[in-house]
Amino acid sequence: MERQKGWLTSGAFAALCGTTKETLRHYKDIGLLSPAYQGDNGYFYYDVEQFYDFYAISIFRQTGTPLEEVRRCLQGQDAAQTLALLQEQRCRLEAERQKLAHMDFVLSSALRNLEFGPVTDMVPQTAWFEAEHLLALPAEELEGLMAPTASENEMLIAVLERCQELCGRYGIQTDFQLGAIHQPEEQGGPGAISHLYTRIKEKADFPYYMEKPAGHYLYLCCRGRWDISEGYAALKRDILEQGLKITGNFYACDLAGFILNSVEKNAASMISVRRLDGPAASR
Missing domain, CATH: 1.10.1660.10 (Multidrug-efflux Transporter Regulator; Chain: A; Domain 2)
Structure with a gap:
């Protein structure tokens, strides 16, 4: 030097x-x-x-x-002036850290969903799923927020506005990718929708929190269609024909998300339910 x-x-x-x-x-x-x-x-x-x-x-x-x-x-x-400036910058950094953490959560969720790409369409399989944290909106509550004749777009507006309100009130972060929770029917298939949900970054203490527990899940992917009623029927048929033991709710979620789902050929959804009868291999 x-x-x-x-x-x-x-x-x-x-x-x-x-x-x-x-x-x-x-x-x-x-x-x-x-x-x-x-x-x-x-x-x-x-x-x-x-x-x-x-x-x-x-x-x-x-x-x-x-x-x-x-x-x-x-x-x-000036020590006091320097302290005030450092405190101000620390607050800015914390806000930026939270923003980056949220971006990482959203992108990680999108990547995880899109990585189901190679999964065969309409074929039930079994895999281990980690626990997920959900902001779950009761269907009855949502019905009270909209008119009985509300269109799909009006219903989506009401759901997103409610999610935004709750995120602001409780200081939580979500990826705004919507899913549905179905209570099981007596015959073993998915019944009526009990909640609409969106994933949140971490466990939280607020009235709308729900956990999708970790476990081995029977799941099925529906591709190239927005109507996934055939997927529900195929999953129920597999449960009955194989005599599978399941527990808890059925979960239906969008895999294509905000990036690809505007074109039906790119649509991808997954229906899943937790199994009680052990870690069967993917079929």
């Missing part, structure tokens, strides 16, 4: 800080970070201790702090 009388040249200081001479020149021009010394040769030199000034500037810049505000903070050397 090039040095002269213990000082660092602008090139050497830029290398130490992981930046460019152009950035240092800009910071000098606006009075944010000036070289510590100018030699007789007209060259500017930096003190190694100024590394920490540059590091502080970098941290503030990464949190979105305007350069003028950074300059006032560094030049003022």
Whole structure:
């Protein structure tokens, strides 16, 4: 590293800080970070201790702090002002962290759903499913939010508005991909819809929380159709013909999601129910 009388040249200081001479020149021009010394040769030199000034500037810049505000903070050397600025930036970082966590949850959910792509259409299979956390809206409550003659679009509006309201009230995050919960009928198949649901990121303590428990699930994928009534019938038939023991609710969810489901040929849904009779191999 090039040095002269213990000082660092602008090139050497830029290398130490992981930046460019152009950035240092800009910071000098606006009075944010000036070289510590100018030699007789007209060259500017930096003190190694100024590394920490540059590091502080970098941290503030990464949190979105305007350069003028950074300059006032560094030049003022006021502890109270610095504390207030750090607290403000900490709040910004926390908000950004939550936003990124939500984006990761939504994208991970979409990837997991689309990875069911190779599964054969309308063929019941068995697999282990991890537990899922749900925001579950009772069907009776939703019926009270809309007119009896409401169209499908009007019903969707009511459901999404209710999800938005509950997410805001309880501070939860969802991917807004809707599914239906069916109570089992006596004959072994799915009965009436008891809830509409959407997945949430984690377990939460609020009145609409429901867990889809982990376990071995009998499931069936329906592809290329929005009407999945044939899927319900095929799953029920398989349960009866194979004499399978099932427990709990039936779950129907959209796999194509907000990315692909606007075209019917891309539509993909899955119906699943938990098995009681052990981890049978996929058939």
